[in-house]
Amino acid sequence: MQKVIEAIKRHKRFLVTAHVNPEGDSLCSQLAMKEMLGMMGKTAVIVNHDRVPEHYKFLPKADEISTDLKKKVEFDAVLILDCPTLKRIGGVKDLIPKGKPIINIDHHISSEKFGDVNWVDPNASSTGEMVYRLFKEMEIPLTREVALCLYIAILTDTGNFNYDNTSRMTHDIAGELLGYGLDPAMVSESVYERRTMEDIRFLGLVLSTLKLNRAGDVAYLEMTREMVKETGADIAKSEGFINYARSIGGVKIAIVFKEDMKDPNKINISFRSKGDVDVNGIAAYFGGGGHTKASGCTLTGSLAEVEQRVLSKVEEIRARH
Amino acid sequence: MQKVIEAIKRHKRFLVTAHVNPEGDSLCSQLAMKEMLGMMGKTAVIVNHDRVPEHYKFLPKADEISTDLKKKVEFDAVLILDCPTLKRIGGVKDLIPKGKPIINIDHHISSEKFGDVNWVDPNASSTGEMVYRLFKEMEIPLTREVALCLYIAILTDTGNFNYDNTSRMTHDIAGELLGYGLDPAMVSESVYERRTMEDIRFLGLVLSTLKLNRAGDVAYLEMTREMVKETGADIAKSEGFINYARSIGGVKIAIVFKEDMKDPNKINISFRSKGDVDVNGIAAYFGGGGHTKASGCTLTGSLAEVEQRVLSKVEEIRARH
Numbered sequence: 001m002q003k004v005i006e007a008i009k010r011h012k013r014f015l016v017t018a019h020v021n022p023e024g025d026s027l028c029s030q031l032a033m034k035e036m037l038g039m040m041g042k043t044a045v046i047v048n049h050d051r052v053p054e055h056y057k058f059l060p061k062a063d064e065i066s067t068d069l070k071k072k073v074e075f076d077a078v079l080i081l082d083c084p085t086l087k088r089i090g091g092v093k094d095l096i097p098k099g100k101p102i103i104n105i106d107h108h109i110s111s112e113k114f115g116d117v118n119w120v121d122p123n124a125s126s127t128g129e130m131v132y133r134l135f136k137e138m139e140i141p142l143t144r145e146v147a148l149c150l151y152i153a154i155l156t157d158t159g160n161f162n163y164d165n166t167s168r169m170t171h172d173i174a175g176e177l178l179g180y181g182l183d184p185a186m187v188s189e190s191v192y193e194r195r196t197m198e199d200i201r202f203l204g205l206v207l208s209t210l211k212l213n214r215a216g217d218v219a220y221l222e223m224t225r226e227m228v229k230e231t232g233a234d235i236a237k238s239e240g241f242i243n244y245a246r247s248i249g250g251v252k253i254a255i256v257f258k259e260d261m262k263d264p265n266k267i268n269i270s271f272r273s274k275g276d277v278d279v280n281g282i283a284a285y286f287g288g289g290g291h292t293k294a295s296g297c298t299l300t301g302s303l304a305e306v307e308q309r310v311l312s313k314v315e316e317i318r319a320r321h
Numbered sequence: 322m323q324k325v326i327e328a329i330k331r332h333k334r335f336l337v338t339a340h341v342n343p344e345g346d347s348l349c350s351q352l353a354m355k356e357m358l359g360m361m362g363k364t365a366v367i368v369n370h371d372r373v374p375e376h377y378k379f380l381p382k383a384d385e386i387s388t389d390l391k392k393k394v395e396f397d398a399v400l401i402l403d404c405p406t407l408k409r410i411g412g413v414k415d416l417i418p419k420g421k422p423i424i425n426i427d428h429h430i431s432s433e434k435f436g437d438v439n440w441v442d443p444n445a446s447s448t449g450e451m452v453y454r455l456f457k458e459m460e461i462p463l464t465r466e467v468a469l470c471l472y473i474a475i476l477t478d479t480g481n482f483n484y485d486n487t488s489r490m491t492h493d494i495a496g497e498l499l500g501y502g503l504d505p506a507m508v509s510e511s512v513y514e515r516r517t518m519e520d521i522r523f524l525g526l527v528l529s530t531l532k533l534n535r536a537g538d539v540a541y542l543e544m545t546r547e548m549v550k551e552t553g554a555d556i557a558k559s560e561g562f563i564n565y566a567r568s569i570g571g572v573k574i575a576i577v578f579k580e581d582m583k584d585p586n587k588i589n590i591s592f593r594s595k596g597d598v599d600v601n602g603i604a605a606y607f608g609g610g611g612h613t614k615a616s617g618c619t620l621t622g623s624l625a626e627v628e629q630r631v632l633s634k635v636e637e638i639r640a641r642h
Contacts, residue, residue: 172492172496174492208529
């Protein structure tokens with residue numbers, strides 16, 4: 001942490017980025033970081049590979065997140081947040097000339113520590129929690145907007161304080177952040193309750209694909225391009241669907257097989273686990289990564305082929321336990 | 322609070338109770354209170370009007386909650402928790418002879434303060450939070466079991482820290498309670514009813530039927546006998562499905578059309594509203610009833626016929642507004 005602080009203090013102009021397919025923690029930790037840098041008299045430009053999902057556009061200054069991958073940005077250093085590998089920043093990589101110092105702040109256990117300076121804390125609930133600690137350590141005052149961002153980062157990455165990354169410190173921080181005039185019910189409604197008819201019909205189609213393995217401890221769902229086309233749903237809002245599979249009694253591993261919306265030969269796979277099952281290992285076997293309880297990878301092939309490959313590997317791993 | 326502490330200290334043997342249809346906060350605050358009294362060298366017997374729901378049977382010493390309304394209990398005082406009116410304790414009332422002192426601890430704003438001593442704090446997230454404060458005030462040490470009960474009381478009464486009764490203090494307490502060796506993921510898994518594959522597939526089929534009226538303010542879902550047969554789902558667990566329709570942005574009236582599981586000619590209809598729309602009037606027009614925000618009726622005919630009748634009536638009422 002101290003090395004990260006020194007590195008931040010040393011530079012003046014920053015490019016800030018995070019992983020592709022942004023969600024609550026990556027967006028909010030970037031926005032809070034940009035505010036912090038501003039308060040320190042520095043400049044920061046946020047560039048992301050993907051656009052801000054519709055339901056996160058209400059975040060303060062979300063419209064300042066650029067997705068122009070050819071943007072002319074002058075910067076002395078890069079701050080990469082919530083991203084376990086350099087590859088996962090997507091096309092933003094092309095904006096970074098060789099030799100530019102990279103500062104990496106992350107809570108993923110699978111972090112490759114690809115930065116010149118790395119602060120990786122797998123015990124943090126979220127990257128937002130780590131950014132909060134930076135504010136405290138440097139004694140930079142929080143604003144209501146920053147508190148909102150940090151609270152949402154924690155809220156979404158802990159599944160409403162339910163996942164086991166929720167610690168005493170997580171609650172202490174969340175409580176303090178609420179003190180900046182946040183209404184937890186309003187925040188929750190903004191983040192979770194902006195459904196459209198399209199999204200719900202899409203959820204319906206996805207849930208109808210639910211299958212269980214024979215032992216009843218692996219549940220999986222499918223999302224196809226056809227379903228997205230048929231319903232007109234916003235695929236970015238499907239982040240939480242996997243929890244329906246995970247919530248089934250007896251299920252230890254939940255999987256979503258999602259056809260890539262751009263490349264018809266790619267299948268994006270998400271894993272979630274319950275109890276002591278480590279799904280990071282499974283994702284890593286297929287060239288992906290994440291946390292022990294939440295991970296992902298991308299494979300080439302048809303949905304049926306990829307499902308078969310992944311499910312037989314999962315059975316193999318289960319058999320060994 | 323001080324008067325409640327004095328009253329507790331004054332007596333030796335307690336009858337502890339709470340409201341009918343027990344849920345997380347009422348059960349857990351009673352169990353924690355019983356532990357507290359035990360640690361103070363007093364005796365306590367918990368008697369409730371209704372049995373502990375299946376999914377709360379894992380609570381420590383839940384089997385010591387009696388529902389024997391003719392139980393011979395010797396007690397000097399009654400502790401009534403989480404209960405706004407005396408009537409709401411149900412049949413337990415018959416166990417209380419006239420003149421027995423009643424101590425009332427509650428966080429409901431609608432409390433009638435029916436006790437001889439009342440401590441009512443509508444700012445507390447839960448009665449569990451108030452019991453926590455009693456432990457602290459009297460400097461009685463918490464055990465892991467007590468911490469578990471108090472944590473669940475807070476968790477369930479704040480809707481996972483999402484409702485606007487969640488304050489900084491709520492988070493501070495939850496964080497401290499986790500410190501007694503609680504695993505938030507395990508607790509959450511234990512508390513929230515476990516879904517089955519059948520229920521989720523049924524939810525999927527139902528959500529796929531979602532339709533909106535032209536104006537986009539009426540959303541409706543269908544449940545058919547065929548869907549129940551196909552999935553093998555437990556229809557009793559479909560109570561909350563209507564909230565998916567209600568949660569859509571812009572929707573003011575949500576409707577579920579459910580084929581009666583016994584009578585093939587009957588359609589059961591549920592209405593829910595958002596904002597100032599009164600769905601009691603609509604249900605009443607069709608011979609049903611309920612509240613302004615939640616009502617229902619039963620009509621005879623095919624699903625298509627009944628839908629058409631109800632939806633045109635709803636449009637008529639909308640047009641008048």
